Amino acid sequence: MTEQARIRATGPRAQDRPLLQVRGLAKTYGARIGCADVSFDLWPGEVMGIVGESGSGKSTLLNCLAGHLAPDRGEVIFDTRADGPRDTVTMPEPERRMLSRTDWAFVHQNPRDGLRMGVSAGGNVGERLMAVGARHYGDIRATALDWLDRVEIDGGRIDDRPSAFSGGMQQRLQIARNLVTGPRLVFMDEPTGGLDVSVQARLLDLLRGLVRRMGLSAIVVTHDLAVVRLLADRLMVMKSGHVVEQGLTDQVLDDPQHGYTQLLVSSVLQA
């Protein structure tokens, strides 16, 4: 049985426990705090937004969660399909890598970081399939075409390289490339950053549709409160590496408790 088939064959996941449990996560860069004492649960199908000013530790936290950075302290417990809750910080690297190409996805702010620019759109979408054992060219191509369609890229562009795509198309291609293996948890670092406003809106709309339809859980880092308003069920506000407030998105945005959140919300309203 291929890896894919095995993954498909495993039964429905437990809905009665968090998909991700983060406990006391901390990362410092020498004397500088990256993030400190971060704890939260993420439930299946839930989208969490992380907001905060530049340098507040959002990317550091996201990279620690996704296994790109090794935290100094803390646990990141993921509900794996095979063995249930496992601490991904202490898990052997091969297993963590397998997670990151099957159950996890990571959408970078800059599509160049998340795409292979020298490989066609179809090859970009197919890579994760091939990485988990897909060996039928026709099937891989059909799946790639389906995914290009889902992210509103014309199938006729399947053999074009991403360098021939607009920024918005590149970002949509990156999303297709990440979602093709049916991940359960998607990490996104400023997925709409660097795009102009009309393109952002379309991308957000698309993302929201995909997240809802696939029942994805996601953690979305952003500067943009409009993004969290649209995508996130829950919100975490960070300042100087610490979480200063978290709760339901509407609650936090409409009735911010912490002074810093109040400032953040009001500054947006004034802008």
Place this chain on the structure above:
Amino acid sequence: MTQSGQYNFAYLDEDTKRMIRRALLKAVAVPGYQVPFASREMPMPYGWGTGGVQVTAACLCPEDVLKVIDQGADDTTNAVSIRRFFQRTAGVAVTERTGEATVIQTRHRIPETPLSEGQILVYQVPIPEPLRFLEPRETETRRMHALEDYGLMHVRLYEDIARHGAIATSYAYPVKVEGRYVMDPSPIPKFDNPKLSDCPALQLFGAGREQRIYALPPHTAVVSLDFEDHPFEPSKADHLCALCGAEDSYLDEVITDDAGGRMFVCSDTDYCAERRAAGHRGDMAAPFEEAGA
């Protein structure tokens, strides 16, 4: 070790040989894994087989019989100079006969005559890393090998089919060794790939500039990567050898005049000569022999 003229036997000093042999032993123990080694300056430029020469030097014994081929031929400049080099520095016997050789150094071909137990085939390798084409970072390719993260290899073949309708890679065609490491078999034509597998001889690969050694111990399982609906095909020119009539050997296209005349002949010159000596004749055997000899 014995001395030959003013040279240490087989040129390299004994410490260097020991270092290379250690790398070779490790390479044999982990088939297909690229073992780093401290490649030495050799009295020939990179690209002329410095990796292969060092491996051969580390393997040679005084009683060995050496054959050197380049693109299948014993008489090209590269093959001749490497053969002379070992005649001078090791004083070993040399041969053009595949069956008589105990050590064969090669660039770009595996001999047609099946190899046998006890023989060593040494490949000259320009770029040992099969993932280099798509991933330029060495740190990353090493990690990919360590974690068997080989999706990229198939991306490369996918791109081939998407662009050309078929897997267009025709040489240095990537293989998987014993179900574990993906390996670049050096720029041999894919026609030769099946000979890599279950070969009774020991196969050693030396990359001088890139400082890597890897190996296939005898009877190692080697599989060429492919797709279910685009299976690997060890193709060759669809002709018979014009000199010996062979239909099963890899052919070179040779331009015979300036009026567009051409012929296909065995790239393995020894194989072709042995067949002719045994009485086999191709379409153009007689006139060519008269004109050429």
